[in-house]
Amino acid sequence: MEAVVITGVGMISPVGTGKENFWKGLIEGQDGIEEITAFDTAPFRSKKGGLVKGFNPKAFIPSLKIRRLDRASQFAIAASRMALEDAGLTIGENIIPERTGIILGSGFCGVVNSEAFHRGQVLRGPGDLNPILFPNTVPNAAASNVAIELGIKGPNSTVVQSFCTAEAAFLFACQQLIAQKADIMVTGGVDELSTILYRGWNELRLTAWDKGEGEKSAPYDLTRNGFIPGEGAGIMILEQRNNALRRKARIYAQVRACTTTGGATQPEKKVAHSIASALKRGGMQTVDFIDGAGNSSPRLDTVEAEGLRLAIPPHVRDIPISSIKSMLGEGIASGGIRLAADLLIMEQGVIPPTINYEYPDPLCSLRIVREEFKTTVRTILHTGISLDGTYMAILLGRTDGVS
Amino acid sequence: MTSLYKGKVMRDNKGAVITGMGVICATGNNATEFLASLEEGKRGITEISLFDCSGYASQMAAQIKGYDPLDFFDKKELRRLSRVDQFVLIAAQEAFDDAGVRNTTVNGEHIGVCLGVGAGGMLSAEGYHRQLLNGKRPRPSLLLPFVPSYATDQLAEKFGLQGPRTTITTACSSSATSLAYGAELILLGEAEVMVCGGGEALSELTFGGFCSLQVMDPFPCRPFDARRQGLSLGEGAAVLILEEKERALGRGAHIYGELLGYSIGGEAFHITAPEETGKEEARIMREALQDAGIRPQEVDYINAHGTGTILNDQVETLAIKAVWGEEAYQTPVSSTKSMIGHCLGAAGGLEAAASLLAMQHQLIAPTAGFERGDEVCDLDYVPQAREDEVAIVLSNSFAFGGNCTTLIFGKENL
Helix, strand or coil, X not given: CCCEEEEEXXXXXXXXXXXXXXXXXXXXXXXXXXXXXXXXXXXXXXXXXXXXXXXXXXXXXCHHHHCCCCHHHHHHHHHHHHHHHHCCCCECCCECHHHEEEEEEEECCCHHHHHHHHHHHHHHCCXXXXXXXXXXXXXXXXXXXXXXXXXCCCEEEEEEECECHHHHHHHXXXXXXXXXXXXEEEEEEEECCCHHHHHHHHHCCCECCCCCCCCCCCCCECCCCCECEECEEXXXXXXXXXXXXXXXXXXXXXXXXXXXXXXXXXHHHHHHHHXXXXXXXXXXXXXXXXXXXXXXXXXXXXXXXXXXXXXXXXXXXXXXXXXXXXXXXXXXXCHHHHHXXXXXXXXXXXXXXXXXXXXXXXXXXXXXXXXXXXXXXXXXXXXXXXXXXXXXXXXXXCCCCCC | CCCXXXXXXXXXXXXXXXXXXXXXXXXXXCHHHHHHHHHXXXXXXXXXXXXXXXXXXXXXXXXXXXXXXXXXXXXXXXXXXXXXXXXXXXXXXXXXXXXXXXXXXXXXXXXXXXXXXXXXXHHHHHHHHHHHHCCCCCCHHXXXXXXXXXXXXXXXXXXXXXXXXXXXXXXHHHHHHHHHHHHHHHHCCCCCEEEEEEEECCCHHHHHHHHXXXXXXCCCCCCCCCCCCCECEECEEEEEEEEEHHHHHHCCCCCCEEEEEEECEECCXXXXXXXXXXXXXXXXXXXXXXXXXXXXXXXXXXXXXCCXXXXXXXXXXXXXXXXXXXXXXXXXXXXXXXXXXXXXXXXXXXXXXXXXXXXXXXXXXXXXXXXXXXXXXXXXXXXXXXXXXXXXXXXXXXXXXXXXXXXXXXXXXX
């Protein structure tokens, strides 16, 4: 795994688009979550979402093409362009299209089109179907549209794995590099929040709502009662280490380990197992920062905290942990934006806050960061948790010997 | 697998072999019936009874008929299982029984699962959506199977698998890619056993969708035939147990074949149409052959994507000609979609099963219903099942978005 390094990032998020805006939003503790006006939330218990605001696709995509691309594809193209530019790469110029791949995690991409197409079927019948919609109902439309737009011809895939969707795509991409199937891999996650998806999360009673304390994303807080659905895209450029060194690329981090454990029963132990295996593989006892998967769900945050305590017993209370989902909300592929954030945290040496953390939950008693602070961050543990039975741990480390 | 590029990687010392198979589709409820149907050239494409499709350009699909879920699951289980999840679990049970890896020395920890799905739980979600649009209050649990990883999680939980979990969602190439990635996880030492393949259930959305694109044949599809008018959809599941080669040999397991190489390239051309000269598909087949260390001439049988659409069959044929040259005419090419329809998310897995059965039984499945080709489609499309030496098979799966997967199976050195 150490042959894989990360040399570029790009993101579209509720707290800002692009590296500078996003970073500023994160360390200022900007709340990207607000009352939804883009669609009617009257039928639902929840009212808020982490929607991307002020996104201008024209800055990234030729105008004529924009209208043929759904929002998820637009996010993916824009973030991928930013990430490649950040890495100093131009496909066809300094990288070979066939040796460049893309594997994205798809957070219900295409569902908007499925809903619209099926609505037509139900309400208007088979005689009047819109053929433009159907091809973009597939979850792989976003990655494919990026490949088409940017000319990526290497390994191409799309992954969904519940709330570990982006982490699973990241692992797949790493392994295509290790198997030497490509020199460069574009990876990450894309989420699109739509009214039908918002309905689904509400129907399944998973979202936060105002029980008197307000509707908020409050990871690890005693008053948390669900997550806030969010959207956006976080894309990374993975590269073979030798390739990056040869072209003197700026290296954000190397992937020290990426592990996965399965099983819905005894989730705390499985979380611990994924983390302990990652630390073991990375040859490490502890880390400088934990990017937590805590998403303000009553159970998930507790499971994560207990898993961390089991995996890193003597050190865990010394390690700062933050969940930026407090500002962004949750999408099943939001691990992409989080990974992008991890690289900036490492580069800038500043740990962003977990906002809305007011009443500590004794079951989540970790060193939760309330205010941003400067420190040296050489290593980061990124956790991914799906209580449906997937647990992932990604260990990132600096390569420039900063200590 | 041999790498084109120098460098010592662990994968060169390992192999991924298939030791278990489970199948359910329109022409067979298990692998044995499936094999018999391939031999017979049995066509499972008939009028759909699963939902009303009067008014559409076609009423045909390879639906699994005479299926009663209560034969396999109790009512309580069924509340949380959509049709595709049921198919996947049925095929998985058969595959585990066949491989005999359950309750052996393998620790569940080392068994992972990587499935490919297409529309997933769409049929259930459609039920929800239809009721909603009709002003009713649908049952929220109908939405549970909608996340594409649902079937993967159901399978993993039922069999207690604690290894890596991933769900591939690249439409028609999903389950082919699941095999490629499953094999890679074994070659890189991330798992000893991977449960791969995929499932698909017919749904009104995909049915109407393909109709809206005017690529649905009103008759049962006729891949590569001059009269072809489009595809026929199908449904089912195929689950294959992939295992590290030494481990399988060590326990004396029955081995169907080895996944020798693959490519999961992208065409980067168009969201639905293939690059029309076939050069991208040809490139991807070449990449897979190189990965396997196999020369085109060594391939005994090509299990084609062969959907039956005018464009697909033409471009795939051109691509085969580009890779094989004159040898293309001596290489049997067939499409099992002529019998089981296009099973989208399950297609690659079912075709991998057909490819492995071809090696095991020296039997090339036919392109059923094929009578005569056209100016471009003039290869040997195997109108009837044929007994022949089959040691190496190439299987293609091409998808929306230009997600092209080619798998190479072999049975040498086993």
